[in-house]
Amino acid sequence: MAPEAPVLAIEDVSMDFGTVQALRDVWVDVLAGQIHGLIGANGSGKSTLVKIMSGVQAPTSGTLRFAGETYSDLTPPARANALGVRVVHQEAPVIDTLTVLESVAIFRGYERTAFGRIPWRKLRRNVRELLERMEVDVDVDELCAQVRPADRAGLALAIAMGDQFIAGGNPNAIRLLIVDEVTASIPDNETLQHLQRLRRIADGGVAVVMVTHRLGELDFADDVSVLRNGRLVYHQAGGPRRSIPELIAEMVPEPEDVSEVADVESGHRPVLTLWESSAPIEVAEVEREAGVEVLSLKGIAGSELRGVDLTARSGEVIGFVGVQHAGINELPLILSGSVPRQAGEIVVHGKKMGKRVTPAELIGAGLTTVPSDRLREGGVASISVAENVVLPDLRKYWHKRATYRSVVDGVIKALDVRPPQRTTKLGELSGGNQQKVLLGKWLALRPAILCLDDPTYGVDPAARELIFAAIKDAAQLGVCVLFFSTEPEQLVRLCDRVLILEQGVVAKELVGDDLNLQTVTESHAK
Incomplete structure (x- = not known):
């Protein structure tokens, strides 16, 4: 019996962006009823391949075979959608200020009566039925802002896959589902539910491409493909699975492809390299x-915080953990000046900050923040790497071209930004390389305090290790690092102490023998 033809066959596909070759001669088959895991370091070509699969971009060369038909490309996205391709990205397509019912209706569409009115009763019944079939246990009248991450991912799947599950829908309308780093925003203890939903979708005959940086999730995959520097370097179809260390080894570039600054395991010190190679642009006189x-x-009090006390010292790495609405998301916003505190006192390097302190004042005092949302809060996608790096204090670079180039090139080299080009727009970089630019931007200011809000969100293992090396190096150089993370392993590995936030206050401090994976995980799961 002949093997079943793939739903999507990528044949000898290459993609060039000017002189940068994002994909080179890639071959991938995606089969109906299976989950195909796609992994690779940031900059490996995963995002480009997803865009080609979903009709966002046309490849420079190669062929796509979809459902037995041959195409040079699937553009535009509306065409791919009509063929049966659906994509779910990291951020769920919901609006926090709307209810679940309203968000699902907006993104899936809704009926109107002859007089233009919305039949709310029928709409509510249909959305409830859809969510029940998808096993998403949320109240349709709940605000999306209050929905936990795993259920937000479930809502995203329901919006994308509704035709497959609603009564009267067309179960054959959807052939390929691409989920792109959806679990990046989901805590470890909530990912299983999402992965089980993907398995049910695949069992219904849909081909699923799962892009992930969490290699443990590959236990749910039938096939696995690894991209490295734009090439397919490993493919496993069924059979015994390679171990996670072996898969990471496949993802890591060959020696000739690795720049000297990327070798974090051999004692590379990215922050020291940056500070020694670039002209000093120090925002404040800092005690090292x-x-x-x-x-x-x-x-410190806010809408969720109820009175947080902390004394932090130079050279410390202090971790913060807590469930949603415990204040864990609000504290970094207050420390960055993005959200005003309602009460409390902030003193930075001996200087008392006003109640309505601005981000510029905090930066000037030596407190810098890398926010969790890279492109909405951390950087400007439409401008270049160089412009993003110098944005915090343009006056210091006025008529100082040599200083400008020194600092920008220092960030690119020390943090191994790829491609290593000043003029590349930030939005054109992979997530990990965007994060390197933003981290380097603030480290270049040589701050007293560096606040990191979930800095490895959606970042591949290689870039993650470089970020870890930068955190350790910054602390060794006297920077106080405030590290907010949803990953207990990272907190245990990097932090001198970890503060547990519960109901808006510091409920417990973990240090010494108490700072272990089990205790931190239990605190995160409460």
Whole structure:
């Protein structure tokens, strides 16, 4: 019996962006009823391949075979959608200020009566039925902002896959589902539910491409493909699965492809490299001696915080963990000046900050923040890497071309930004390389305090290790690092102490033997 033809066959596909070759001679088959895991370091070509599969971009060369038909490309996205391709991205297509019912209706469409009115009762019944069939246990009248991450991912799947599950829908309308780093925003203890939903979708005959950086999720995959530097370097179809260390080894570039600054395991110090190779652009006179008090928080309160106290010293890495609505998301916003505190005192390096302190004032005092949302809050997608790096204080670069180039090139080299070009727009980089640029931007200012809000969100293992090396190096150089993370393993690995936030206050401090994976995981799961 002849093997079943793939739903999508990528044949000898290459993609060039000017002189940059994002994909080179890639071959991938995606089969109906199976989950195909797609992994690779940031910059490996995963995002480009997803865009080709979903009709966003046309390849420079190669062939696509979809459902037995041959195409040079699937553009535009509306054409791919009509063929039966659906894509679910990291961010769920919901609006926080609307209810679940309203968001699903907006993104899936809704009926109107002859008089233009919305039949709300029927709409509510249909959405409830869809969510029940998808096993998404949320109240349709709940605000999307209050929905936990795993269920937000479930809503995204329901919006994309509704035709497959609603009564009277066309179960054959959807042939290929691409989920692109959806679990990046989901805590570890909630990912299983999402992966089980993907398995049910695949069992219904849909071909599923699962792009992920969490290699443990590949246990749910039938096939696995690894991209490295734009090439398909490994493919496994069924049979024994390679171990996670072996898969990581496939993802890591060959020696001739690795720049000297990427070798974080051989003692590379990215922050020291940056500071030594670039002209100093220091925002404040900073005490670098370890153990000096650089930050004091007293009674910090906001919409979720109820009175947070903290004394932080130079050279410390302090972790923060807590469930949603415990204040864990609000504290970094207050420390960045993005959200005003309702009460409490902030003292940075001996300087008391006003209640309506601005981001510029905090930066000037030596407190810098890398926010969790790279492109909405951290950088400007439409401008170049160089412009993003110098954006915090353009005046210091006025008529100082040599300083400008020194700092930008220092960030690119020390943090191994790829492609290593000043003029590349930030939005054109992979997520990991965007994060490197934003981290380097603030480290170039040589701050006293560096606040990191989930810095490895959606970042591949290689880039993650470089970020870890930068955190350790910054602390060694006297920077106080405030590290907010949804990954217990990272907190245990990097932090000198971890503060547990519950109901808006610091409920417990973990240090020494108490700072272990089990304790942090339990605190995160409460």
